[in-house]
Amino acid sequence: MTPDEHPQQGQPNQPPDTPGRSPSTPDRGETATATQTPTKPRPAPPRLDRLPPYRVLLHNDDVNDGLDVVDTLVELTPLNRQRATLVMLEADATGVALVLVTHKERAELYRDQFRAKLLTVTIEPAE
Numbered sequence: 019m020t021p022d023e024h025p026q027q028g029q030p031n032q033p034p035d036t037p038g039r040s041p042s043t044p045d046r047g048e049t050a051t052a053t054q055t056p057t058k059p060r061p062a063p064p065r066l067d068r069l070p071p072y073r074v075l076l077h078n079d080d081v082n083d084g085l086d087v088v089d090t091l092v093e094l095t096p097l098n099r100q101r102a103t104l105v106m107l108e109a110d111a112t113g114v115a116l117v118l119v120t121h122k123e124r125a126e127l128y129r130d131q132f133r134a135k136l137l138t139v140t141i142e143p144a145e
Contacts, residue, residue, distance in 0.1 A: 076139055094132065122141070
């Protein structure tokens with residue numbers, strides 16, 4: 019056989035020519051230039067500052083030492099030692115103190131973490 023009889027021989031990975039159509043000819047409304055189909059932008063996740071706020075409240079108890087409460091507040095929250103001490107003292111004096119305000123899922127996480135440390139924390143909507 020000669021190359022004239024089988025023009026595709028020796029050229030792997032090329033589809034055979036379609037009669038009456040050159041490889042660069044578009045068909046069925048396709049264009050020869052590559053264009054991207056416009057896609058709808060994905061909706062952005064809700065911003066944390068727009069989620070409904072929840073209060074995280076520390077309740078006083080007669081079991082835990084004040085220094086342990088302060089250490090736990092510093093460990094689990096973004097409060098520094100001075101602010102954690104003020105929160106602990108307020109809870110001791112009044113029975114309850116505001117630890118922080120955040121969105122519901124994080125407030126639930128704080129509640130569960132404090133519960134694991136045997137401290138009583140509740141959450142409530144801030145609005």
